[in-house]
Amino acid sequence: MKYLRNKEEKRFFFSLSFLSLLAISSNFLINRRAGVITLLICCAFSLTIYLYNRTRYQKIEELTNQIDEMLHGNQRLELHAEEGELAILSSQIAKMTVRLQEQSSSLKKEKEHLSSSLTDIAHQLRTPLTTLTMIGDFLSEPELSEQRRQELTRELLNMLKRMDQLITILLKIAKLEGQTVQYQPQKILIHELLTDSLQPFLIPLELKEMTVQLQGDHQAGLSIDASWTQEAIGNIIKNCIEHSEDGSILTLSYEQNALYTEITLSDTGKGIDSEDLPHIFERFYQGKNHHKNSFGVGLSLARMIITQQGGSLTAKNQQSGGALFTIRFYEDMLK
Known part of the structure; x- marks a missing residue:
């Protein structure tokens, strides 16, 4: 029997057999009829244990074979077990398999x-x-x-x-x-965040004679990592400047409600080509009208920074012309 390969089961089997023989012998010495009854009871008891162990070991063998098939390329593991410790073991193995x-x-x-x-x-x-x-x-x-x-x-x-x-x-x-950036969120005024994000681009804006419009409640605040978020917004501003004509308008606006804080950046340039629009957040992607000094990673970097802080970044073309970038930080993600 396969289950006798288990030392504990073997020890239990021989102990039970010895006790059964001892009980049968003792009862035969006392009374022949009592010895026969004891023999029948011990045989029935042994048969019951044997059938129980055989069924249990068949289930274990089936479980072992399924795990072996999974390890050799079968990606589906179907475990069937009734209630009991074996069922719990099967369930845990199934969870571990899915995780692996x-x-x-x-x-x-x-x-x-x-x-x-x-x-x-x-x-x-x-x-x-x-x-x-x-x-x-x-x-x-x-x-x-x-x-x-x-x-x-x-x-x-x-x-x-x-x-x-x-x-x-x-x-x-x-x-x-690599998820190695340690964001340090702190409460900051959105107006101050956008103003600081604009600072590195004041000269390019002046050279292109672009007008900047900053709209929103000066008291509105947001709990984020200011340094990394400025990096993200700066990349969007840079993209808007590079794809805008001289004398155009750059608009930065923001608003808050019970669900989210929304920051929008828009320009009055030519907008984003319809073929480029689905790919502009892809790393190293450069559209038809990309700037000669562009690496094609600014918008990808911006989206990564924003999404890792629980926000979202989308882009579309305005009906009046120009590109519109929308950043949203949802309230339940900021708590």
Whole structure:
């Protein structure tokens, strides 16, 4: 019998057999009829235990075979057990199996995402590195004029600055995707948040003669990480400036209600091309009218920062023209 492979079961079986033989022998010495009755009772008792153990071990064997099939490629595990400790064990194994399958699927997706990320990063760095190599070759020419040397030096410095910006952005993306950013939410006035987000872009706004309109209750506040949220809003502002005509209007407005706090940023430019609209938040995506200095990661970075703080970021075109970006932080997510 298979269940006798279990040392405890074997010990129990032989102990029970010894006690049964002892009881039968004792009763036969006292009275033959009592010995026969004791023998029949012990046989029935032993048969009952045997049938019970055989059924239990069949269920355990079935459970073992199903787990073995799952481990060898069968992704579906169907466990059937009645009430009792075996049913509890089956239920826990089923939960563990589902969790392991989810983790396996998650690891597979992360592996694919990592491979895609490395490919994207390599592609983004290859272009400036190729340009730097070419500039280096030109600068090594002995007959190069001083004016051309200065032009190439400026281009070299600009390219190095661009690579430094790209690497900084890639490091931020890596931190966000690795869930290693420790957000420190604190109460801040939304008007102050938007004003601070505009500061780095005052000169570009002035150069393009753009008008900024800031609308909303000056007393409205929001509990978020100010530094990272400014980074996100700044990327959206940068996108609006790059895709707006000279003399256009940039509008930043906000409002609060019982459900959420909404911040909108809109421009009066040409808007987002219908083919680009579904992809503008994808990393390294560059639309038809992308800016020459754009890396295609600003809006992706902005969405990651906002969603990781429990918010949402969407984009659409206005009927009057221009793009409209909407940020929402829901009240139940902020508690």
